[in-house]
Amino acid sequence: MSEPKIAGRGPVKVELKEGETYAFCTCGYSENQPFCDGSHKSADGQFAPKVFKAEKDGPAFLCMCKHTNNAPFCDGTHGSLD
DSSP states (O other), X not given: OOSOOOOOSSOEEEEEOTXXXXXXXXXXXXXXXXXXXXXXXXXXXXXXXXXEEOSSSEEEEEOSSSOOSSTTBOXXXXXXXX
């Protein structure tokens, strides 16, 4: 498996807390979308979570298609997927 599973066809709005560290799911198999639950370990070892620190408090739109070029944030790539 070289491509992640598409977990959704649009972004998901989440509330982030400034300075808090998050682990964004990159494989698409997490049951805790959009965050990692360790499911990538059964995805042939090709994926690892994208760990990031929130720069500010408030809403953020995180990628659910897992094809963004700006992980963990949605960049609209989902609109061009088959």
